[in-house]
Amino acid sequence: MKESLFAKLKRIRFGDIGHFFLFLIALLPAAIYKRKRRHLWLLCEYAKEAQDNAFALFRYLRKNRPEIDAVYAIDRRSPAKAAVDAVGPTVCFGTLKHWIYYLAAEVNISSQKGGKPNAAVCYLLEVVLGVLKNRRVFLQHGVTKDDLPFLHAENARLSLFCCAAKPEYEFIRDTFGYAPGVVRYTGFCRFDDLLNAVADPDLILILPTWRMWLERDCKTDAAFRESEYFKGWDAFLNDPALDALLKETGKRAVFCVHRNVSRYETCFTSASARVAVKKWDEVSVPALLRSAALLVTDFSSVYMDFAFMKKPVVYYQFDRETYRKGHLPTGYFDYGRDGFGPIAETEKDAIGAMRRIVENGLLMEPQYEERVDRFFTLRDANSSERTTEAIKEMIGTK
Numbered sequence: 001m002k003e004s005l006f007a008k009l010k011r012i013r014f015g016d017i018g019h020f021f022l023f024l025i026a027l028l029p030a031a032i033y034k035r036k037r038r039h040l041w042l043l044c045e046y047a048k049e050a051q052d053n054a055f056a057l058f059r060y061l062r063k064n065r066p067e068i069d070a071v072y073a074i075d076r077r078s079p080a081k082a083a084v085d086a087v088g089p090t091v092c093f094g095t096l097k098h099w100i101y102y103l104a105a106e107v108n109i110s111s112q113k114g115g116k117p118n119a120a121v122c123y124l125l126e127v128v129l130g131v132l133k134n135r136r137v138f139l140q141h142g143v144t145k146d147d148l149p150f151l152h153a154e155n156a157r158l159s160l161f162c163c164a165a166k167p168e169y170e171f172i173r174d175t176f177g178y179a180p181g182v183v184r185y186t187g188f189c190r191f192d193d194l195l196n197a198v199a200d201p202d203l204i205l206i207l208p209t210w211r212m213w214l215e216r217d218c219k220t221d222a223a224f225r226e227s228e229y230f231k232g233w234d235a236f237l238n239d240p241a242l243d244a245l246l247k248e249t250g251k252r253a254v255f256c257v258h259r260n261v262s263r264y265e266t267c268f269t270s271a272s273a274r275v276a277v278k279k280w281d282e283v284s285v286p287a288l289l290r291s292a293a294l295l296v297t298d299f300s301s302v303y304m305d306f307a308f309m310k311k312p313v314v315y316y317q318f319d320r321e322t323y324r325k326g327h328l329p330t331g332y333f334d335y336g337r338d339g340f341g342p343i344a345e346t347e348k349d350a351i352g353a354m355r356r357i358v359e360n361g362l363l364m365e366p367q368y369e370e371r372v373d374r375f376f377t378l379r380d381a382n383s384s385e386r387t388t389e390a391i392k393e394m395i396g397t398k
Contacts, residue, residue, distance in 0.1 A: 019118035022099045023125065030103035041070045041391070042105040044115045045141075047093040048078035051286050053111040053139035053162075055084070056189035060384035062088040068388075073098050073117075079281075094118065102134075107395055109137040113156060135159040137391055139189060142301030144168050145333035153177035160394045162387055164188040164304065166377045171332040184390045187383030190286060194309050195381055197290035201362060204246075204253040204354070205292035206275075207285070208233060208316075209300035210260035213326045224264045232318040233268065236296075236347040243272035245351060249358050254278055254288060258300070293362045296350060299323060303340060307372050308379065312357045312364045313341035316350040338375070340368045 034040075041061070043054045050058075050072065061070040074084045075093040084090050091098050098117045102108060108116070116122040137160040138151075145168065149155065153176055161176075161183045163169035169185035176183070211229050218224040225231075236242065237255060246253060252274045257265040259280040268277050285302070289295075295306045296314045303313045315335055317323075324330060335343055341364075344350035357363075364372075373379070378386075 016118055016121050019094070019099075019121045022096050022117070023103075023121055026096060026099035026103055030100045033100055034104040037069055037104060038106065039069050040101065040105045041068055041107050041109060042073060042091075042101050043070060043109045044073035044093065045111045046115070047073075047075040048080065048281075050074055050078070050080040050084045051284055052141055053189040054109060054115070056192065057109065057139065057384050057387060058084075059087055060189065060192070061388065064385075065388060071101060073101070073115075105134065107135045107137055107159075107391060109139060109391070111139040111141045113138060113151065135395060137394070138162065139387065140164070143188075143304040144172060144331070145301060145304075146328040146331040147175070148328070148331075151176060153179075153182075158182065160184060160390060162186045162188075162390065164191065164383075165375050167332055167338075167375060181394075185378065186386040186390050187378045187380070189384040189387055191305070191308055191383050192381040193286075194290065194305060195379075197309055199293045199309075199311060199362075200291045201293045202251050203288075203292045204251055204294045204296065205288050206237075206253055206255040206296045207288075207300055207302050208258060208298045210258045211319075211323065211327050214261065215263070218264070221264060221267055224267055228319050228322060230264070230267060232316075232347070236316060236350060237268065237270040237272075237275060237277075239347045239351060240271075241348065241351045242354075243274065245355050245358070246272060246274040251358065252276070254283070254292075256280060256283055256285065256288065294354065294357055296354065299328075307340035307364075307368075308376055310364050310369055310372055312362060312368075313339075314350055314353045314357065315339060315341060315343045316347070317343055318345055318347070320345070338371060340364070340371055 043058045045052045045054045055072065058070055058072045061068050071089045071091055072084050073091050073093045074081050091101050094117050102117050136158050138158045139162050143164045159182065161172060161178060163172060163183060163185050164187055166185060169183060173183040214224065214227060214229060218227055255268065255270065255275055255277045257268055257277065257279055262280060265279050270277055289302060289305045294312050295303060296316055297303050298315065298317050306313050342353040344353050
């Protein structure tokens with residue numbers, strides 16, 4: 001069912017109005033600036049982040065393709081800004097200058113669909129009014145494994161949609177409604193750094209995703225503590241069997257609270273001194289993925305990065321039915337048929353699966369390795385190069 005015009009307009013909040021005026025002010029200078037920098041590539045992720053596919057591509061461009069005029073948009077208050085400045089030129093996210101660059105750019109590149117000076121205003125201009133028709137490249141944040149209507153062609157209006165895996169590419173190409181050639185199998189730029197990663201055999205990463213209904217239904221911490229989501233992860237983190245496993249094997253674990261659950265982050269604790277509960281913005285998730293030897297997650301696509309490195313994964317899916325009904329419908333990926341590790345529905349079974357993997361030397365079982373090889377048919381360190389060439393082909397340059 002298509003969204004009504006009224007429903008689309010409801011996305012515009014009072015705080016977005018200022019950005020609409022910035023857009024209007026930027027129109028003329030952008031038209032002039034475009035003549036000066038005809039081939040500007042503007043890259044970004046979330047406003048304060050530089051740790052995903054867009055930053056990986058930015059690093060590659062500055063090091064290997066200096067002839068390409070690439071600029072990265074980052075919030076001036078971001079802890080990552082100094083690191084980005086060291087790589088190459090930047091523009092402050094959400095400012096008038098960012099709007100000028102966005103409108104003048106030959107191509108806008110982001111790992112987030114909302115990677116724009118202001119997502120709501122751009123949605124109004126691009127989808128509702130149809131007056132903003134720039135080239136946008138979507139590098140993705142996670143491997144698409146479920147059906148995501150907000151990424152369908154009629155809702156996203158993308159010029160290039162980059163995929164990380166062959167089945168993912170085929171699913172998006174065949175079902176999301178894009179014209180031939182828009183969806184490309186390039187690999188993820190950030191995957192280029194994974195094959196040489198050195199794992200810490202004593203580090204276990206626990207990283208669940210979020211649930212769309214939590215913010216709607218849980219207005220207070222007390223309400224959140226009553227949710228199935230919190231109870232499931234709280235039971236896992238405080239199970240004596242987890243503490244025993246970590247003590248007996250000398251392992252330590254990091255539990256990372258997802259960014260979209262950050263308002264409830266103080267609710268999570270662990271009785272085990274060997275489990276560190278971390279906020280999203282105080283860790284580098286890519287660094288943890290590279291260094292951890294075992295991953296425990298639920299439905300988060302971070303397991304794709306882990307599987308790409310052929311490191312073992314445990315799926316703790318205590319609320320599978322609720323997740324499918326309220327978060328995301330099933331796509332092409334079936335965890336039982338296609339998954340890269342054992343599935344557990346209780347914390348006891350999850351911890352038991354962890355123990356078996358640790359006792360097996362933290363190796364991925366052969367059946368899961370075979371699935372990795374079928375899934376990632378481009379398993380190399382050339383994704384940034386392929387992505388760059390796909391962008392150049394899309395804009396008509398070589």
